[in-house]
Amino acid sequence: MEAISPSKSLVDKTYGALLDAICTGEFRPGQRLGQDEIAERLKVSRQPVNSAIAMLRAQRFVIDTGRRGVEVAPVDAKLFESIYQVRGAIEPLAVELATPRLSPGSITRGREIVARGTRLMHANDARGVLQADIDFHTLIYELSGNEIITDMMQLNWGHLRRSMGEVLRFPGMTLQVWKEHKAIFKAMSEGSASVAADLMRQHIVNAPRRVASGTAPAVSSL
Amino acid sequence: MEAISPSKSLVDKTYGALLDAICTGEFRPGQRLGQDEIAERLKVSRQPVNSAIAMLRAQRFVIDTGRRGVEVAPVDAKLFESIYQVRGAIEPLAVELATPRLSPGSITRGREIVARGTRLMHANDARGVLQADIDFHTLIYELSGNEIITDMMQLNWGHLRRSMGEVLRFPGMTLQVWKEHKAIFKAMSEGSASVAADLMRQHIVNAPRRVASGTAPAVSSL
DNA sequence: TTCATGAAATTCGTATACGAAATACGAAAT
DNA sequence: ATTTCGTATTTCGTATACGAATTTCATGAA
DSSP, X not given: OOOOOOOOOHHHHHHHHHHHHHHHTSXXXXXXXXXXHHHHHHTSOHHHHHHHHHHHHHTTSEEEOTTSOEEEOOOOHHHHHHHHHHHHHHHHHHHHHHGGGOOHHHHHHHHHHHHHHHHHHXXXXXXXXXXXXXXXXXXXXXXXXXXXXXXXXXHHHHHHHHHHHHHTTXXXXXXXXXXXXXXXXXXXXXXXXXXXXXXXXXXXHHHHHHHHHHOTGGGGGO | OOOOXXXXXXXXXXXXXXXXXXXXXXXXXXXXXXXXXXXXXXXXXXXXXXXXHXXXXXXXXXXXXXXXXXXXXXXXXXXXXXXXXXXXXXXXXHHHHHGGGOOHHHHHHHHHHHHHHHHHHHTTOXXXXXXXXXXXXXXXXXXXXXXXXXXXXXXXXXHHHHHHHHHTTOGGGHHHHHHHHHHHHHHHHTTOXXXXXXXXXXXXXXXXXXHHHHOXXXXXXX
16 A cells, blocks of 8 residues: 555645746736635635745745735846855755765766756757756755755745746757756766866856846846 | 834744744654644634744744644754755855945944853853854844845754754853854954955854764764 | 815735544443 | 444634725715
8 A cells, every 4th residue: 555645735735826826927026916816716715825925925925015915026136146146155065965975866867857958948948948957956956965955945946937037038048058067967977076066156157147148138127 | 204013913923933932942842733722822813823834834843743733843963964064155155245245333233243242151141142143143144135145044043043952051162153253253344255254164164063072962963 | 177085895814613634532342 | 451443522724704904986175
């Protein structure tokens, strides 16, 4: 016999649905989120909606507006910059920690992700490429064995996904990204932790620069 | 005119009360948290309690136990180590960012905190020393201008406070801590960002070592 | 026409109610 | 005496109800 059904709670499902809608841009920045409306759309009562919104507020995905509910937080250039400063410190650490823990199975998984990202990039599947990007970095977080890194960065990727909605339309720019991913993982596979960490550091430094150079008018909003 | 009363919601107050009770050790690890009991003790209904617990669960302060509510998460040595790995990367970054942003006012504030910490240490006020420690590092987070660092580390300090409950009884060990704090802030005041960052890096490396060496039998539980 | 004023309608926060699921406990059978 | 099964109790998740506060809209005065 084995486990029956995880069947998450309505609060979790509501939270996930709202977070996804915010990150994909289905809910625009500044848009008001009414509890009644959401409850009706999701076919649940206001109670799970209220709890989910409380979490989103604690995580800065929505902000309070005076006394009448919340609205979707603006896509903030400062927040974007802050996250990249943090990534610049955390991602190399994750690589250092993960490299000596690599198993044959995880090497296979990593190569699959790199291959998938490269393939989807050539197929101009912007959304798929972003997902592969998230998968690549998340794999390293998990391999690091440091659950704090995993938790922190999962939240941060939520914010990043919002900003990257704008960048998604320039798949060509991600060619260099996937070359770098490949090089990073190669160094990790060979056990060269510090080399891989340096490559990752450079990768993170390059990333916001790419965003800024590729999106002429959108720059100011990032 | 200005704001009338912040008057936080019951959810926030409940969350704060529970978090504090967990961090100070008033709620022991493994202890079951019944919603009814908490609601009665705090003189609120179960609804805010339920929301608050959902947040604490997302932040790993409590864990699910089968189908019957939650219990206080164990004080986990692995989590402690993970946080220190992250701190080793984040704290020097915060110092680098904060140093060029120091104002005369913030220099005064920093010196006050160092003085207070040193004074309370000599007065054997362990709890006050811990608070000063938190204040010192939090000041740097805020001066860094990076709100992600502030948010992340505030959560982490919640977990750290739990572990440090054990260490509090050895105030003598904090002598070196406050010497290092003083040196770090001195370098920052002089604008030597990279020197200060290196001192901070060493400070974080030393910290868990101090904990391990000072608490003979308690080591295994950390 | 424009601004002020007040009543009606929204909408949120919190309390209470209800149903489902798990535990605890006791009775009966081996 | 021990184990097993059924029932009562506890407790959580979710729905609904209620009160307070704000917004909206209409009505009237300058």
